[in-house]
Amino acid sequence: MSGADSGLPGGGVQLEGWRHVYSGKVRDLYEPAAAPGDDLTSKGLLVVASDRVSAFDHVLEPGIPGKGELLTRLSRWWFDRLGVANHLVADASAYPPAPEEVAGRAMLVRSLEMFPIECVVRGYLSGSGWKEYQETQSVCGVALPAGLRDGDRLPEPIYTPAHKAPYGEHDENISFEKTVELVGADDAEALRSLSLEIYRTAAQIAEARGVILADTKFEFGREPETGEITLADEVLTSDSSRYWDAAAYDSGERTASFDKQIVRNWLSANWNQQGTPPELPPAIVEQTVARYRELLERLTGE
Template identity: 75%
Template structure:
């Protein structure tokens, strides 16, 4: 996937200088481009924590830069959409844990601080697999560029005569290796995933990814939305070893969604994500040095696209 954020709770990593909130009762241990991770003392990091607070910020990134300003409400919109999809994938084990517990006298104690309520998920820590599980149902982005050169995507042969944005004969699984922080993820073959995680886990990751994509694409289609491609991340439950769905799922930052009516009319660029930001940067920045601040109009248009997707999918 192109420019997909990856901040899943996995091996411990140092906190980055990205802005984050101080939350009473929680220790900040990591910041990715758009999300912040916290653990409960006495845990000192992800390695010895049982559960993690994943906070989605309003930060927006493109071309490996965190941009200014952020997109108001983005963290809450993406968290809401992710939780909505987790509810619809209930038979797939996931990393969510209850965000409240009973206290003295049967009183309910909320575990997510008010300051980040609505844009946070409480999750159990997993031993994350170093694989991004990408599924493509349509020809787009880097896949289209590769297809023009080789009539293949990530080494998978495709028929001649396809155009940019066309639906593929069937969805394809094109995994990527999750590179260390600061490096670029790398497309890999299925055989390489077998080397990384073993044949049984590799097969399960592929089967789960294709199955979840098919279900989600069918749901989106009933809402007049096309799920062109997406990426999933999985980890092993530390107690049971069960392969578990993690990270955000099927959001605008991890997926490419198109308006079905626009696609039918020939517009293959009408996506529900930060493509507006990317297009503006391409027209106004040479990708040297610090990117310019985003104009208010670009910020609002991007926020509106995030909101529209959530409303279209959930009916809210």
């Protein structure tokens, strides 16, 4: 499928045995095509990663060929290594199979009660965090030492959550105290603790492979039957994380990223963020997919 999947509102496609229920900027969500209220619809969902690419809260054209499959393979690899509860369905025998045209970029997952929070963890100062630090010497209410530079490693990873916005709107960085208001003190603390634990585990794994995990975001939901807080959505992909080449970083080149920073940099230089963003040139598309593929190879050895 192309980056701009077509056939249904939001970019989804018709899939045999499945009913399209939602499309986000990058992923499409399906439920089994059974009668409403059937047990299957409450337990299993099919998440399909498209080749669409977004930046600055806009879906761009064209997509990045093969991106959906690369991100899905990376998510699955990380889910296997993190040692925390995740939303993947272990026994898929009760559900329709993922159609062949999306099998490589689809995950069968359990339906969760999602928290309205993006759980962002930063181990390095960069991106919007760097911009905020320059103005306030803090990030999302977390005070940081004076004198830090763009790209510096932080003394300890920090948790800087965001409130998930509806499709097409900007996510809002919020304080930890605000998350307490949104989900309650116990869940807010659990989300922070889990996020920091997963980040530290992943950062060590990446570091052993010559890759720096500068920052990332997680999403969690509650398992309706058990109440367990469960890792969901994509995890530690090139879209949800900022990865750097450790050797390049040590030599002073702090922008050698494996994520979609190539796209952001090109847009920043060629668009004032007003109106419709311009189409990505073929060279930018090719460079981006090459970096996505290189990250997968560096981390997984595949």
